[in-house]
Amino acid sequence: MVSAPQNKIKVGVLGATGTVGQRFIELLAPHPYFELHVLAASSRSAGQEYAKIVKWKLNTPIPEKVKKMVVQECSKDAPGMKDCGVVFSGLDHDVAGDIEASLRQAELVVFSNAKNYRRDPIVPLVVPLVNPSHFSVIEHQRASLGLQKGYIVCNANCSTTGVVVALKALEDRFGPLETIMCTTMQAISGAGYPGVSSLDILDNVVPHIGGEEEKIEWETAKILGGVNEDQKGFDYHASHPLKISANCNRVPVIDGHLACVSVKFSKQPAPSVEEVQKAFREFTCEAQTLGKDVCPSAPERAIVYHDAPDRPQPRLDRDLENGACVSVGRLRECNVLDVKFVTLLDNVRLGAATSSVINAEIAVAKGLIV
Numbered sequence: 244m245v246s247a248p249q250n251k252i253k254v255g256v257l258g259a260t261g262t263v264g265q266r267f268i269e270l271l272a273p274h275p276y277f278e279l280h281v282l283a284a285s286s287r288s289a290g291q292e293y294a295k296i297v298k299w300k301l302n303t304p305i306p307e308k309v310k311k312m313v314v315q316e317c318s319k320d321a322p323g324m325k326d327c328g329v330v331f332s333g334l335d336h337d338v339a340g341d342i343e344a345s346l347r348q349a350e351l352v353v354f355s356n357a358k359n360y361r362r363d364p365i366v367p368l369v370v371p372l373v374n375p376s377h378f379s380v381i382e383h384q385r386a387s388l389g390l391q392k393g394y395i396v397c398n399a400n401c402s403t404t405g406v407v408v409a410l411k412a413l414e415d416r417f418g419p420l421e422t423i424m425c426t427t428m429q430a431i432s433g434a435g436y437p438g439v440s441s442l443d444i445l446d447n448v449v450p451h452i453g454g455e456e457e458k459i460e461w462e463t464a465k466i467l468g469g470v471n472e473d474q475k476g477f478d479y480h481a482s483h484p485l486k487i488s489a490n491c492n493r494v495p496v497i498d499g500h501l502a503c504v505s506v507k508f509s510k511q512p513a514p515s516v517e518e519v520q521k522a523f524r525e526f527t528c529e530a531q532t533l534g535k536d537v538c539p540s541a542p543e544r545a546i547v548y549h550d551a552p553d554r555p556q557p558r559l560d561r562d563l564e565n566g567a568c569v570s571v572g573r574l575r576e577c578n579v580l581d582v583k584f585v586t587l588l589d590n591v592r593l594g595a596a597t598s599s600v601i602n603a604e605i606a607v608a609k610g611l612i613v
């Protein structure tokens with residue numbers, strides 16, 4: 244039985260003023276054992292009190308304890324940074340690469356939402372409800388870079404996360420999948436703030452999100468695949484290469500990415516719709532079994548299965564489990580593949596900040612954060 248840490252662990256947030264950064268602050272301010280210690284953003288914000296510089300967009304108030312904290316530069320030399328047991332990054336990819344690498348080199352532990360290191364062969368790409376077993380490659384990452392403590396863990400693209408949790412439930416129960424087709428309808432908050440201009444998105448659907456389809460296609464294989472026997476890399480689902488095709492669309496929804504997914508199982512005859520529904524309803528993951536003491540941000544239900552024929556819907560279902568679950572519904576037979584269904588996740592919570600925080604909680608349980 245793993246128990247929660249006795250002492251609080253100081254944490255930093257990079258990109259603390261942004262869309263993902265604000266969710267980090269909301270989640271971490273009341274956290275039982277992570278303690279907000281450093282808030283960092285661009286030089287435009289550095290040196291100013293958080294409440295004075297942030298354009299706060301959440302419908303909960305700015306937590307009192309951060310209002311007067313002075314925003315720092317995203318540097319290993321920022322006051323307090325080196326005392327942080329974890330640094331959560333909500334940085335844009337154009338700046339995340341160098342900053343995250345330099346913090347790792349300074350022996351800091353970085354949990355990133357940016358795409359820069361997701362493809363790195365020694366960096367775990369972890370969706371906390373799916374593949375925390377990939378943390379075993381951290382030791383090799385540290386050894387490869389001559390580090391004692393520092394490492395980077397990425398979480399997945401938000402649209403990948405919404406799909407891959409449901410796919411994991413199917414692979415756990417029925418073995419490897421063969422073909423996956425998915426079409427997403429993605430919220431505008433996925434593009435950060437201020438994001439897509441209102442004249443482009445109101446009364447409209449934009450059938451292109453740069454790089455997103457490719458991310459779903461290759462990230463899914465890294466996440467659902469295993470770790471090599473020597474714990475020095477990932478097998479990318481090599482024994483059963485996945486055929487995945489994604490279409491991504493931006494829709495005028497503020498938060499919550501929906502995906503219509505069809506799958507074909509390797510196992511034939513394929514499981515029935517009833518069996519698939521049972522697999523979704525009964526899915527549990529390590530983050531849940533670790534318990535609330537250790538993993539307070541994990542959802543009670545990793546997948547919430549909906550019976551109503553018109554659910555899940557972003558506005559009605561994105562807040563379930565405090566935005567930490569994936570909703571699944573509209574399950575039925577598929578005339579071309581085997582079954583089809585709809586998934587929904589909160590793109591900024593489980594799709595970004597909440598995943599990083601649960602990942603860090605699991606890393607604490609595994610003794611990877613001290």
Ligand SMILES: NC(=O)c1ccc[n+]([C@@H]2O[C@H](COP(=O)([O-])OP(=O)(O)OC[C@H]3O[C@@H](n4cnc5c(N)ncnc54)[C@H](OP(=O)(O)O)[C@@H]3O)[C@@H](O)[C@H]2O)c1
Pocket residue numbers: 257258259260261262263264283284285286287288289317332333334335336338339356357358399400401432433434435436437590591594595
């Ligand atoms: N939004 C989502 O749903 C979502 C989901 C999954 C992953 N992500 C990923 O998470 C990351 C953040 O996305 P976001 O939506 O939160 O973006 P955002 O709202 O644009 O926020 C960007 C943050 O980065 C900071 N920043 C910008 N330039 C910087 C610089 N040169 N040096 C240091 N900090 C700088 C900004 O600080 P200032 O306020 O000082 O400019 C702000 O805090 C991206 O990599 C994105 O792909 C986002």
